[in-house]
Amino acid sequence: MQAVxxxxxxxEGLRSFFAVLGEKPFRATQVMKWVYHHGVIELDLMTDxxxxxxxxxxxxxxxxxxxxxxxxVSNDGTIKWLIRVDEKNCIETVFIPEIDRGTLCVSSxxxxxxxxxxxxxxxxxxxxxxxxxxxxxxxWIANRNLGYFGQRNRIITNxxxxxxxxxxxxxxxxTKAMDLMKDDLGFGLSTKRVTLSTAGVVPAIDKLANTTRVxxxxxxxxxxxxxxxxxxxxxxxxxxxxLLDACRRYSETNNGDPITxxxxxxxxxxxxKENAHELGRLLRxxxxxxxxxxxxxxxxxxxxxxxxxxxxxxxxxxxEYGLITITRKTRGDDIDAACGQLVGQVVAKARRHQMNAExxxx
Numbered sequence: 001m002q003a004v005x006x007x008x009x010x011x012e013g014l015r016s017f018f019a020v021l022g023e024k025p026f027r028a029t030q031v032m033k034w035v036y037h038h039g040v041i042e043l044d045l046m047t048d049x050x051x052x053x054x055x056x057x058x059x060x061x062x063x064x065x066x067x068x069x070x071x072x073v074s075n076d077g078t079i080k081w082l083i084r085v086d087e088k089n090c091i092e093t094v095f096i097p098e099i100d101r102g103t104l105c106v107s108s109x110x111x112x113x114x115x116x117x118x119x120x121x122x123x124x125x126x127x128x129x130x131x132x133x134x135x136x137x138x139x140w141i142a143n144r145n146l147g148y149f150g151q152r153n154r155i156i157t158n159x160x161x162x163x164x165x166x167x168x169x170x171x172x173x174x175t176k177a178m179d180l181m182k183d184d185l186g187f188g189l190s191t192k193r194v195t196l197s198t199a200g201v202v203p204a205i206d207k208l209a210n211t212t213r214v215x216x217x218x219x220x221x222x223x224x225x226x227x228x229x230x231x232x233x234x235x236x237x238x239x240x241x242x243l244l245d246a247c248r249r250y251s252e253t254n255n256g257d258p259i260t261x262x263x264x265x266x267x268x269x270x271x272x273k274e275n276a277h278e279l280g281r282l283l284r285x286x287x288x289x290x291x292x293x294x295x296x297x298x299x300x301x302x303x304x305x306x307x308x309x310x311x312x313x314x315x316x317x318x319x320e321y322g323l324i325t326i327t328r329k330t331r332g333d334d335i336d337a338a339c340g341q342l343v344g345q346v347v348a349k350a351r352r353h354q355m356n357a358e359x360x361x362x
Contacts, residue, residue, distance in 0.1 A: 005064045006035060007133035007140070010176050011183050021056070032185040035063070036140070039149025065137050071145070083141065085110065085134050089127050091164050093138045095146065095156070102146075103158040106138045108174050109165025114199050116219070116232050118264055120298040121164045129170040135177035138163075139187060159189060162197040162217070168204035175212050182214075191215070197262065202238040205246040209253040216250055217260040217291075218243065222270050223278035231270070244286070251287045258287040258324075264295050265306035265314065276314045280321030290318055290325040 001020070009017060014028040030048055034040040041063035043054045069082040069090055079095045094105040110127030112119070139159060148155040159181050161167040167174045174196070180186040181194050197217040198205065205216070220240075222228035228235040235243075247259045261283065265271050283290070292315055295305040306314070311327060318325040 001060045003060050003062050005062055005133050006031070006041075007064065007137050008131065010132070010180065011185060017061070023053070027053075029185055031061075032183075036180075036186045037149075039140075039144055041065075064133070065141060066134060068141065068145070079145075081141070081145070083138065085130065091130065091134075091138075093142060093163060095142055101157040102155050103160060104139060104142050104156045105160050105163045106135060106177075107163030107165055108135060108161055108167040108170045112165045113169070114166050114232070114234050116199060116221075118221070118231060118266060118295060118301060118303050120301070123298075123300075129173060130165070132173045132176050135173060136180050136186075139177075139181060143187075156187070157189075158193045158195070159187075160195045160197060160217075162195070166199055166201065167196050168198045168201040168208065171204055171207065171211075175208070178214055179212055182212075192257075195260070199232055199234050200238050200243045200246075201234065202242050202246045205243075205250055209250045213254055215257065215260070216247070216254075217262055218247060219264075220261045220279075221264050223275055223282050227270060227275075231266075240282070244282075248286070256287055258289050260289045260291055262291045262293055264293045265311050266295050267304045267306045267310070269303065271306040271310050271314055273313065273317065276317035280318050280323060283323055284321045288323060290323055292325060292327045294328070294330050296330060 004017060006014070011028065011032065014032065015025045018025065018027040027049070031046065034046045040046060043049070043057055043061070046054065049057075066083045066085050069084050071082075072080045074080075077097045079097075081093045081095075082090050083093055084090045089110045091107040091110055093107060096103045096105065107130065109129055111124040112121045113126035115122040139156070143149060143156060146155045159178075161174060161178070178194050178196065181189050182191060191213045192215055195215040195217050196208070197219060199219045208214075208216070219232060220228070220243075221231050222235075222240075225235060225239045228240060238246075251257055251259055263270070263279070279290075292311060294311065295303055297304070315325050315327055
């Protein structure tokens with residue numbers, strides 16, 4: 001049997017692996033607990049496995065992880081890891097500590113092909129999709145480096161697929177990884193504590209609703225199609241009306257759970273009173289929460305962040321429409337770890353999104 005990387009296997013995949021060896025399914029339970037609960041990746045330390053089985057596994061089950069190239073710590077405690085996934089490419093993973101939670105921002109692709117105009121990641125172009133092992137390894141590595149393994153209190157309470165890339169364009173690997181995050185034998189996170197953020201790949205939102213249950217966040221950033229076409233080019237394929245219909249279907253499938261709409265605040269672009277009223281009318285009565293995100297600058301962006309008075313006024317108008325609206329606190333901007341600033345190291349294969357047979361993006 002050819003050697004298999006443990007981190008490339010789902011729960012069911014590991015059970016099948018042991019079945020091929022003639023072993024009972026509980027072997028998968030034992031190994032998953034060692035790896036995901038205790039942080040043990042050395043077979044010799046998995047003492048509830050027989051010595052003969054450990055010797056057999058030594059040749060066919062490996063525990064290969066990406067390597068950390070660098071770690072940066074912000075003045076506010078945010079941590080950013082630059083993680084090497086192959087000889088040419090690195091991705092970034094960010095941990096954001098708060099009093100009542102710890103949020104890990106996980107990447108799904110090397111770079112991004114969607115080219116949103118205000119996002120530094122998109123300016124890097126697109127390299128490739130991350131594998132299942134490269135996605136779930138980010139959570140394991142962060143837990144190890146934060147000292148979670150062996151501790152009773154969970155340090156990472158929430159995972160958000162909001163790092164580099166469009167998660168729904170790496171659908172299979174991302175959904176398998178999120179299932180491992182939620183699995184009791186994995187990281188045991190609740191459904192509401194795993195969030196996927198998308199720029200609006202409509203067919204994949206419908207597919208997600210029928211595949212796994214997680215919280216959904218949508219990068220909206222504009223209240224009308226002409227403006228969103230400029231800021232979020234995928235809107236040309238899936239305009240706001242189709243996107244909101246898909247979000248409504250997703251919410252209905254998930255017991256009416258609200259959708260979080262992300263809205264980056266760009267001075268004199270999308271932050272006027274008229275924009276706020278238009279957004280209020282658009283989302284009024286929708287099961288929605290709105291996150292207003294102060295724009296985080298990067299070289300050559302051409303944008304500046306809305307002033308605090310303009311941001312506060314925008315929020316007040318939305319609340320007049322009965323919409324739950326919060327202003328996201330900027331974290332990690334001094335180490336370029338804030339929203340829209342992740343760049344990694346990307347050997348780009350594409351600069352803009354191209355036609356995809358499954359998603360219909362053009």
